[in-house]
Amino acid sequence: MPTHAYVPHAPGYVDNDGPKIVTRRFPFEDSYTLRRFEATGGYDGLRSALGRAPTEVHSEVRDATLLGRGGAGFPAGIKWGFLPPGKYPYYLVVNGDESEPGTYKDRLLMERDPHQVIEGCLITCYALGLSQCFLYVRGEMALAQERIAQALNDAYAAGYVGRNILGSDFSVDITMSWGAGAYIVGEETALIESLEGHRGRPRLKPPFFPAAIGLYGQPTIVNNIETMANVPWLMTNGAEQYKTYGSESSPGTRMFAVSGHVRRPGVYEVEQGVTTFRDLLYGDNFCQGIREGHELKMFVPGGGSAPWFFPEHLDLPLEARPVGAAGSMLGSGAIMVMDETTDAVKAALRLVRFYARESCGKCTPCREGTTWEERILQRINDGEGRPSDIELLLDVADNISPGPYPVASHPDEDLEAVPFPPRQTTICPLGPSSVAPITSTIRRFRHEYEAKITKRDSIPVSAGSVEVES
Amino acid sequence: MSRFSTDNESVAKEIISRYPLPKSALIPLLHLAQEQNGWVTDDAMLHIAELTGTTPAEVKGTGTFYEMFKFHPVGRYVINICSNLACQLLGAEDLLEHAERKLGVKVGGTTADGLFTLEDVECVAACTEAPALQVNYRYRLRVSVDDFDQLIDDIRSGSASDIPEHGTLSLVRQRIPADRGAGIVPPDEAREIPVWMARNEVAEQS
Ligand SMILES: Cc1cc2nc3c(=O)[nH]c(=O)nc-3n(C[C@H](O)[C@H](O)[C@H](O)COP(=O)(O)O)c2cc1C
Ligand code: SF4
Ligand code: FES
Numbered sequence: 056m057p058t059h060a061y062v063p064h065a066p067g068y069v070d071n072d073g074p075k076i077v078t079r080r081f082p083f084e085d086s087y088t089l090r091r092f093e094a095t096g097g098y099d100g101l102r103s104a105l106g107r108a109p110t111e112v113h114s115e116v117r118d119a120t121l122l123g124r125g126g127a128g129f130p131a132g133i134k135w136g137f138l139p140p141g142k143y144p145y146y147l148v149v150n151g152d153e154s155e156p157g158t159y160k161d162r163l164l165m166e167r168d169p170h171q172v173i174e175g176c177l178i179t180c181y182a183l184g185l186s187q188c189f190l191y192v193r194g195e196m197a198l199a200q201e202r203i204a205q206a207l208n209d210a211y212a213a214g215y216v217g218r219n220i221l222g223s224d225f226s227v228d229i230t231m232s233w234g235a236g237a238y239i240v241g242e243e244t245a246l247i248e249s250l251e252g253h254r255g256r257p258r259l260k261p262p263f264f265p266a267a268i269g270l271y272g273q274p275t276i277v278n279n280i281e282t283m284a285n286v287p288w289l290m291t292n293g294a295e296q297y298k299t300y301g302s303e304s305s306p307g308t309r310m311f312a313v314s315g316h317v318r319r320p321g322v323y324e325v326e327q328g329v330t331t332f333r334d335l336l337y338g339d340n341f342c343q344g345i346r347e348g349h350e351l352k353m354f355v356p357g358g359g360s361a362p363w364f365f366p367e368h369l370d371l372p373l374e375a376r377p378v379g380a381a382g383s384m385l386g387s388g389a390i391m392v393m394d395e396t397t398d399a400v401k402a403a404l405r406l407v408r409f410y411a412r413e414s415c416g417k418c419t420p421c422r423e424g425t426t427w428e429e430r431i432l433q434r435i436n437d438g439e440g441r442p443s444d445i446e447l448l449l450d451v452a453d454n455i456s457p458g459p460y461p462v463a464s465h466p467d468e469d470l471e472a473v474p475f476p477p478r479q480t481t482i483c484p485l486g487p488s489s490v491a492p493i494t495s496t497i498r499r500f501r502h503e504y505e506a507k508i509t510k511r512d513s514i515p516v517s518a519g520s521v522e523v524e525s
Numbered sequence: 526m527s528r529f530s531t532d533n534e535s536v537a538k539e540i541i542s543r544y545p546l547p548k549s550a551l552i553p554l555l556h557l558a559q560e561q562n563g564w565v566t567d568d569a570m571l572h573i574a575e576l577t578g579t580t581p582a583e584v585k586g587t588g589t590f591y592e593m594f595k596f597h598p599v600g601r602y603v604i605n606i607c608s609n610l611a612c613q614l615l616g617a618e619d620l621l622e623h624a625e626r627k628l629g630v631k632v633g634g635t636t637a638d639g640l641f642t643l644e645d646v647e648c649v650a651a652c653t654e655a656p657a658l659q660v661n662y663r664y665r666l667r668v669s670v671d672d673f674d675q676l677i678d679d680i681r682s683g684s685a686s687d688i689p690e691h692g693t694l695s696l697v698r699q700r701i702p703a704d705r706g707a708g709i710v711p712p713d714e715a716r717e718i719p720v721w722m723a724r725n726e727v728a729e730q731s
Contacts, residue, residue: 197694
């Protein structure tokens, strides 16, 4: 029942003609209930999995090249293979902390189809011999918490979760946990710290990734909500069928949230790899172009941490490799579109402020660096900037992420793209993410910075007094 | 005062039972304390430490990392206006300024009647419906200044019935029925290979 439009009971979601995997129940008003779920093929994937050996279930997911949807795009089937044999118990931690600026799809999946996520978790636990699953929901998402708690209560009562699932010898508990407002807890090792009852600060990796040493020091698989939501369909329909959607290196569909200055912003499920940014931003079926009377200036292609793109990037496909080569990333599937009325310095400042606020403070280049980046950008934006500030900004950024930092090409000035990913002096990628808005805008809109910087020279500090040169 | 009530103490114990180790329940228990009192009191943290076998310093150490926990009284309704990029592009700054005028407080402040606290927050995952806000973590989307005034009037007159008092998150609690649980135990007691894996290993070898 495609509606080709907003779905009133799922604000933000826009139905379209394309193939659907994870959002296919959204048009039903009661999509989150066990009744609707069972009536639309729910828990068939689990039944199918229980009829096969765990290793076969794992192979099916590996063959499908199910790419993680949390940001890094690592294939789930390969990650699952990193569990060290025999070091039980193993745990599953499902990441529903979704806080990256511009990003939301996990919230819709948790609110609109919680059973689909739960079914994906069950299949994963069966395939890998996991002892317990933790569904970690972002603290601010009260409705998602309600829907998941209700779904779990119903699924326990109906025999889908818990002891001897569907009469088999497979038993696993799923515990809903919830956060309390900290973006950094989305990073997988910080999430594990938080689940252990600690401050949410990342652990140093390498050498040990969660699959080797995770929750309580045990091998732990961390996957994103949308990654889990793909598993039931995949189990019911098979890897071959899955790969008929999308492109060879990015099979299947993916949810994208497109916000900002487009006519029809929304969350869309689209085929990866074969759809382009232009299709998504301008297609009749999708966002229908930039708002009336305006034109595209720039866009953030993959959440606040991604370097920015410009009109000449519109024909790139929604696929990791070409986007990475062009200097950015698809990240968390969030596209923020800005038209010519947008002040590039101000927009960059707002994102940098986010990283300064959210830095966990564990490493110095990030804690101090993001704070300085914000202060310098703030004074430039306030008209108090100094001529040396652009270089100073780049220098601070370089201390967090030693350059050259990933950035899009600049055809007018003959500047090549620097491919993703960035390097880092920090424990986790949060610090380096703060650099993306800075280098993206300085390369492209240096004149906007210069226009804001007043003619004052730098302020020399001599012993005992501060002189301002004119 | 402000320790868990008898009812909430049993809710707390049920929450703890869902984790392999009690300390993992700290964040949910801090939320429970905030649900009971509107903010997290020292006595509640002492009680949480007792229930989880941790120290009060550990409880506070964890709690103070997270922005949602308030360690002093706040308004009965906490209004969180998102000012991150997608919302900024569509008027969040104007909305925030308007909210300050309408409520007569600056960001971070609480109205004299103790009804409202205003906050300027990061992305609340509703970016396509900008500008977005949450009141006690319930969404209001594409909020105009008139919508904002209406919202304040509705709360004052008691007609915003979907919004519970500050601190309450999910209205549904997870419950694992005793006869249905697979058995949640500390990691040390779960070193055996799970039965269905053992069965399949045997099947593969034969
Ligand atoms: C600062 C930071 C924030 C992150 N936030 C999230 C998040 O909110 N949700 C998420 O699924 N992954 C997030 N990630 C990625 C996770 O660390 C992890 O890679 C992911 O959950 C793995 O799931 P996947 O393999 O299914 O994609 C974040 C990473 C970093 C560095
Ligand atoms: S990079 Fe920033 S957020 Fe990440 S561990 Fe270091 S201080 Fe914390
Ligand atoms: S930027 Fe405001 S909700 Fe995401």
